[in-house]
Amino acid sequence: MRAIDLLNGRLKLRHLVLVVAIADEGSVLRAAEHLRLAQPAVTRSLREVEHVLGVDLFTRGPRGMTPTLFGEVFVEHARAVLAELRRAGERISGLADGEVGTVTIGTLLAGSNVLLPRAIAALKKARPGITVIVQEATFDAQVPRLLEGEIDLILGRLNPIGDLHGLRQLTLYAEPVRLVARHDHPARSRPDLTLRDLLDYPWVLPIEQTALRQELEQLFRAEGLALPSNLVECTSILTVRTLVHDAGMIAALPELVARTDAGLAPLPVPLEAVRRQVGVTLPDRRPLTPSARLMLDHLRTQAAELTAQTG
Known part of the structure; x- marks a missing residue:
């Protein structure tokens, strides 16, 4: 298949929609239900697009349809094309009214x-x-x-x-990150509180894939400390708040998050090395x-x- 073959009219917009639907739904049947089409029509259209491309886009297994290497690449580009068409329609509509x-x-x-x-x-x-x-x-x-x-x-x-x-x-704007705990947390009674002192208590930190977690790890290393051994990893603000309120955990939260929760208050341990830009x-x-x-x-x-x- 040559690249120009994709522009000769054989590949239709409906083919892109269909392939993305199969990838999202994981089966021809669910894709047909999602698109409100008959299953044979979806199967026939999939064969058409695979014939145009000259490759198999999916393999059928016990768990449904799985994209092949070619399928993954084509689905990625199909999503981008459909997203651009959606945006084009929105821009025209937005310009109109x-x-x-x-x-x-x-x-x-x-x-x-x-x-x-x-x-x-x-x-x-x-x-x-x-x-x-x-x-x-x-x-x-x-x-x-x-x-x-x-x-x-x-x-x-x-x-x-x-x-x-x-x-x-x-x-x-700039927003500091603060270490926070509930008002009656026992760490508040300790004089000259330090980051090392807080390792005695349970923590909830962002998951490893977040930049804030990486910066906090760097902060601990700079202090010669390991991460807390009693640790929960979480990015859900509702879960974090509940763990701080109900389980007495320590968390690192943006200042405005802590400020809008009457049950939380910053601990007197600064995090100057953590970036502030939002x-x-x-x-x-x-x-x-x-x-x-x-x-x-x-x-x-x-x-x-x-x-x-x-x-």
């Missing part, structure tokens, strides 16, 4: 409990027809979806992007949709107000 559209935000812990709700509320007040989708995951998990166009921006603590191409970052990670070469631009404008406005209130 500026009242409808969808913005999808990938969120990390920092910024998600105060900044993001305020910005969403302001956006919905100004443009009630815009749908806002918020999806929480680690930065590493969000980046591929951002590059593929499945999400519009990532909000949270700015992670180093290193040699990741196609990304740019905007700083919105902002957005954006695609470098792909323009934002009108809805995403409006969301970014409200994020900037609300971040400025938070800075004024906390400064």
